[in-house]
Amino acid sequence: MCGIAGYIGYRDAYPIVIKGLQRLEYRGYDSAGILLFDKDVSISKTKGKVSDLEAIMINGIFKKGSIGFGHTRWATHGVPNNVNSHPHVSNSGELVIIHNGIIENYDAIKKELIKRGYTFQSDTDTEVLVNLIEEVKKTHDCKLGKAVQIALNQVIGAYAIAVFDKAKPDEIIVAKLGSPIAIGIGKENKEFFVASDASPFIEYTKDAIYLEDEEMAIIRKNKEIKIRKIKDDSLITPQVQELKMNLEQIEKGGYDHFMLKEIHEQPNAITDTYRGRLIADQGIIRLSGVDNNLEKFTNANRIIIVACGTSWHAGLVAEYLFEDFARIPVEVEYASEFRYRNPILTEKDIVIAISQSGETADTLAAIKLAKEKGAFVYGVCNVVGSSIARESDAGSYTHAGPEIGVASTKAFTTQITVLSLMALRLANVKGTMSSSKYHMYLQELELIPQKIASLLKIDDHIKEIAKTYLLSNNCLYLGRGFNFPVALEGALKLKEISYIHAEGYPAAEMKHGPIALIDDRMPVFVIAINKGHYEKVVSNIQEIKSRKGKIIAVVTEGDTQVKEIADHVIEIPETEEAFTPLLTTIPLQLLSYHIAVMRNCNVDQPRNLAKSVTVE
Ligand code: M6R
Numbered sequence: 001m002c003g004i005a006g007y008i009g010y011r012d013a014y015p016i017v018i019k020g021l022q023r024l025e026y027r028g029y030d031s032a033g034i035l036l037f038d039k040d041v042s043i044s045k046t047k048g049k050v051s052d053l054e055a056i057m058i059n060g061i062f063k064k065g066s067i068g069f070g071h072t073r074w075a076t077h078g079v080p081n082n083v084n085s086h087p088h089v090s091n092s093g094e095l096v097i098i099h100n101g102i103i104e105n106y107d108a109i110k111k112e113l114i115k116r117g118y119t120f121q122s123d124t125d126t127e128v129l130v131n132l133i134e135e136v137k138k139t140h141d142c143k144l145g146k147a148v149q150i151a152l153n154q155v156i157g158a159y160a161i162a163v164f165d166k167a168k169p170d171e172i173i174v175a176k177l178g179s180p181i182a183i184g185i186g187k188e189n190k191e192f193f194v195a196s197d198a199s200p201f202i203e204y205t206k207d208a209i210y211l212e213d214e215e216m217a218i219i220r221k222n223k224e225i226k227i228r229k230i231k232d233d234s235l236i237t238p239q240v241q242e243l244k245m246n247l248e249q250i251e252k253g254g255y256d257h258f259m260l261k262e263i264h265e266q267p268n269a270i271t272d273t274y275r276g277r278l279i280a281d282q283g284i285i286r287l288s289g290v291d292n293n294l295e296k297f298t299n300a301n302r303i304i305i306v307a308c309g310t311s312w313h314a315g316l317v318a319e320y321l322f323e324d325f326a327r328i329p330v331e332v333e334y335a336s337e338f339r340y341r342n343p344i345l346t347e348k349d350i351v352i353a354i355s356q357s358g359e360t361a362d363t364l365a366a367i368k369l370a371k372e373k374g375a376f377v378y379g380v381c382n383v384v385g386s387s388i389a390r391e392s393d394a395g396s397y398t399h400a401g402p403e404i405g406v407a408s409t410k411a412f413t414t415q416i417t418v419l420s421l422m423a424l425r426l427a428n429v430k431g432t433m434s435s436s437k438y439h440m441y442l443q444e445l446e447l448i449p450q451k452i453a454s455l456l457k458i459d460d461h462i463k464e465i466a467k468t469y470l471l472s473n474n475c476l477y478l479g480r481g482f483n484f485p486v487a488l489e490g491a492l493k494l495k496e497i498s499y500i501h502a503e504g505y506p507a508a509e510m511k512h513g514p515i516a517l518i519d520d521r522m523p524v525f526v527i528a529i530n531k532g533h534y535e536k537v538v539s540n541i542q543e544i545k546s547r548k549g550k551i552i553a554v555v556t557e558g559d560t561q562v563k564e565i566a567d568h569v570i571e572i573p574e575t576e577e578a579f580t581p582l583l584t585t586i587p588l589q590l591l592s593y594h595i596a597v598m599r600n601c602n603v604d605q606p607r608n609l610a611k612s613v614t615v616e
Contacts, residue, residue: 002086002100002614003027004181005200006069006162008172008221009191013068014057016193020200021050021070023250026404026604026611027100027196028074031085035096037169038065043096045071045085049605067169067221069162069194071098074610077106078123088127090134091118094166095144097130100196101158101179102615109155129155133163145218145228148173152216152230158361158614160211162194175216175230179614180359180387183209183217183225185240192219196612197383198243199250199402206243210385212236241385250402257603259405259497263589264456267449269400269410270582273417280442283435285425287418289378289394296376297426300350302329304375306338306366307354308613310408310492314415315354316485317581321419324578325433325441326426335366336616345373352378354419356403356411357612358386365616367391380418382411396422405604406611407497409589412489413452413582420445420579444576448583451573455586458570462587465552465568466594469523472500476514476549478507479527479584480537486527486581490588497606498596507533507540520548525591526566527584530556531577541565552591554584 003024007013017034032053033045042062046052050072057063071086078084086098103109106125109132114120118131132154137147144165152159158178165171174181174194184193184201185208193201198208209225211217215236218226227236255261277286290297303322305315312334319330333343335353339362345351351370355363358381367377367388379392382400389395398414424441427433433441469475475494479487488504495502505514507526518524524544528537538561541551545565553566556574563569572583596603 002074003072003196004069004098004100004160004162004194005196006172006194007191008067008170008219009186010066011191012063013065014063016200016204017068017070018050018054020195021072023199024196025050025072026406028072028610029605030075030080031073031082032071033085033087033098034068034070035087035164036062036065036068037164041096041166043087043089045082045087047081047085067172069098069164069172076102076615077125084122084124086126088122088124088130090130092134095130095134095137096164097126097133098162099126099129100160100614101177103129103155103159104157105155125157129159129161130163144168144171145173145216148175149216149228149230149233152177160196171218171220173216173218174211176211177213177230178361178364181211183211183219185209185225189222189224191221192225194219198245202243202245202250203247207240208243209238209240244384245402250404256597257405257593259407259409259593259603262403262405262409263586263593265401266410266413266586267453269414270417270452271449272399272401273414274421274445275399277421278442278446280446283439283442285421285428285442287396287421287425289396290422290425293376293394294429297350298430299348300328301346301348302331303350303352304343304345304370305330305332305352305354306335306363306370308335308360308362310412310489311354311356311363311415313485313489313492314412314419315352316488317416317482318352318419318423320482321423321578322426325423326430327432328426333366335360336362339366339369343369343373345370345375347374347376349375350378351375352380353388353392354380354415355386355388356382356408356415358383358388359612359614360388361614361616364388364391380415382414404611406606406609407493407592407603412585416582417445417448441576441578444579448575448579451575451583452586455572455583459590462570462590463594465570466591466598468568469552470595470598472521472523474517474522475500475502476517476522476524477502477504477588478510478524478537478540479504480507481532482577482581483527483529483584486584486588487525489585490525490592493589493592494595496609497592497603498599498601499607500595507537510540510543515543515547518544518547518549520550523550523552525552525554525588527554528559528562529554529572529577529580529584530559531580538562554587
């Protein structure tokens with residue numbers, strides 16, 4: 001969590017840093033702050049969003065300087081207020097820091113520093129770190145880079161930091177462990193950009209270096225960048241990568257919100273996911289990560305999927321896909337639980353980590369544990385070059401393009417697309433699916449984008465339904481089989497952006513408890529497609545109806561039975577049951593979106609959340 005953006009070069013740093021922070025607000029928006037240097041240091045910071053920071057910087061004097069860095073915070077240690085906002089300054093006023101991550105042993109360090117006469121203004125772990133660096137600098141009588149290195153060897157936790165020394169105003173030191181840092185390289189080293197991801201500098205340069213864990217960089221104007229290992233000081237040769245992202249992809253493109261744009265991008269995003277991988281008319285699926293490790297997959301005892309949130313829901317869909325298509329036993333685990341419960345793993349286990357951001361701390365820790373225990377780790381990530389992608393033994397990117405809205409939408413459907421391709425490829429290799437079925441599934445998968453496109457056209461109908469339920473306090477979501485995870489995902493979407501309490505359940509579990517909640521004020525969203533357990537779901541709908549619950553049913557085009565009972569129906573095009581989650585989830589995303597907008601909620605940046613959860 002938290003976003004950092006910095007600049008050192010010949011341009012005005014202020015607009016670059018501010019715009020960069022706006023693009024990184026998906027990482028947290030509890031407070032924002034900026035340091036600029038122009039003859040002297042100026043620091044401005046405030047509780048609230050980057051727009052609040054801009055509002056307090058009305059005096060242009062403080063906007064000057066061609067070196068600067070800023071921070072957008074997701075609070076961990078210390079409530080969101082002005083004092084706890086970054087940047088933080090050392091006791092002497094000489095050193096300034098911004099930090100994304102958590103220093104776990106900050107309390108012990110703080111006590112030691114207090115004994116040595118240090119005082120603290122904030123409740124943050126970051127202020128402790130900058131003073132530790134100052135103390136090291138003093139006691140070792142060394143330069144900033146060395147002091148940062150020594151200090152970081154004393155801390156436990158995670159960090160992406162940028163540090164500035166008033167005495168050396170042509171230099172920024174950055175370092176990373178656990179939290180990401182990308183460095184943009186300008187022409188002839190005349191300027192450098194620093195950020196939590198590459199979006200803040202995409203219009204200035206396509207050349208970027210992603211720091212690895214336990215690396216630090218010394219960045220100076222007009223000088224070659226120097227990267228060192230924090231542990232042993234050894235020099236690293238920088239690996240410059242060419243960025244593929246473009247500016248359009250990270251802007252709203254005429255939509256009111258990123259979430260709406262991303263919902264509408266799904267037909268193209270899914271096409272991009274299977275482009276070059278699915279050649280339906282020839283019966284070919286190419287996934288290099290799987291193809292290069294076919295033996296591992298075909299001999300696997302089981303697949304364990306680790307993920308969080310929406311990605312975990314995609315993992316649940318994958319459980320049905322892998323077991324049904326490829327007959328491989330699957331377990332789906334919350335990464336946060338898996339990492340702490342001493343799981344039994346062998347070399348014949350495959351751990352699939354699913355993560356949009358590729359930076360989720362629990363998922364990253366889970367795969368590190370899996371690797372230690374000898375399992376083969378496969379990453380399904382969206383963000384190219386992200387920590388989980390790099391830590392995995394092999395993997396497939398979802399190629400959904402940047403997802404900025406905190407609520408995951410296209411990440412979910414593209415994850416399911418990759419997982420469907422994997423399951424089909426393995427089914428074909430293992431011979432667990434007849435050739436005719438395999439070909440039929442490939443053809444059907446190829447048609448999904450156009451079916452989503454047609455479904456998106458009924459947005460007005462969904463908006464009307466949203467109006468009816470926008471004042472609800474509670475909602476239930478029910479589904480069975482492949483659509484049970486969609487019920488969970490529908491409920492998560494509603495609660496996270498509209499703050500309405502919502503629960504997802506397998507429809508048959510109703511009678512084991514939740515049915516007690518049903519009355520005439522309880523909207524129940526039921527996925528009742530004409531496949532799998534249709535008749536049983538219809539019975540569940542009857543049970544709800546006879547207790548006066550309101551039914552909003554997602555049905556297959558042409559349905560007549562549910563239409564007679566439900567208060568509202570939303571039709572989805574016909575497809576194979578295994579691919580229905582790719583369609584049934586779309587109206588639920590739109591419903592949540594419209595309800596949240598009508599309730600005046602901040603759809604793209606819901607309260608207390610962040611897009612990339614890089615802390616436990
Ligand atoms: O980046 P990841 O996919 O690892 O993120 C996992 C969750 O934090 C994420 O899916 C979260 O639940 C979303 N806000 C859901 O919309």
